Amino acid sequence: MTTNHTSLNRGFVSLVGAGPGDPDLLTVKGHRVIQQADVVVYDRLVSPEILALASPETEMIYVGKQLDFHCVPQDQINQILVDKAQVGKHVVRLKGGDSFIFGRGGEELEELANYGIKYEVVPGITAAAGATAYAGIPLTHRDHAQSVQFITGHVQKDGREIKWPSLAQSNNTLVFYMGLKQSGYISDKLITHGLAADTPCAIIENGTRKEQRVLTSSLANLPVVAKSAQSPALIVIGSVTTLSESLQWFNQE
Incomplete structure (x- = not known):
């Protein structure tokens, strides 16, 4: 049985699909939550134009993966999301394409749920x-x-x-x-x-x-x-x- 943990503060995570590459394909809601984020945890395929939508005060954390090389292992990515949310931050987890289609979005949300952290899903256009x-x-x-x-x-x-x-x-x-x-x-x-x-x-x-x-x-x-x-x-x-x-x-x- 999965053990639930109590979050320290009322942090929140938005799991956002950035779309397949063209920055104009980002959804309106995705655009809005990126601008509101305290922290953006982003992958390799997210375009610079989309990253530039974040506030200059936003903490940007790169966790990109590429073939045969993972900059940050998945369990550490999960922990980053938990740690930032637990201190009351609004975290945007920003992925290329759609987070629920070969994006490990479900795995990350399972970890957040284990800690009682609230979240939302903003779909993206899959590749x-x-x-x-x-x-x-x-x-x-x-x-x-x-x-x-x-x-x-x-x-x-x-x-x-x-x-x-x-x-x-x-x-x-x-x-x-x-x-x-x-x-x-x-x-x-x-x-x-x-x-x-x-x-x-x-x-x-x-x-x-x-x-x-x-x-x-x-x-x-x-x-x-x-x-x-x-x-x-x-x-x-x-x-x-x-x-x-x-x-x-x-x-x-």
Whole structure:
């Protein structure tokens, strides 16, 4: 059974999704709470324009993670949120995309709840929705895909394997977060379990930012194309990616 702890003061935490990159995609509520914050605890992918919304008096704490390197371990991030809230601060925990989609937001709120700390959640536009929209790739389309699945490219916390047969046999659009390093494994597993090797794919690099790039490929050639891409990047698999060329609108001259 989880032990509840009593908070020392009436601190408050706002868990805010900053969106996929373009600062204009931050929500109105997200903008407001950042301006009201005493402390902002932020990740690597939050844009400088969004960070600049905070008051000059706001304490800014960087806890960013990147591939194979965690600046601050997750348990320490949790403790920072608890410690700052317990002394009565309004803390904004600021994450790229949406905090509840592969953002560990739920884990952080569980820790706050253990200590009796009040919190709110301000949703953000997740990378899969934002990056594909800016790339001209509809996640669903009546002629291509009736549904979409979001999958993490990282190993599951408890070591569980992704259910590759169900992914390979579906007619869904598949979106892999944090999958660039695992692109060869993803390609091999999907093809082994029945997804056609010529299934169209796209890698969206720096989605919604001015330096966004869209690289297209077949599933079989995905690992080769991935070598020329850099993080942050999103992998999209399915025939909807073929619409990118005709529907692209962002960064066009």
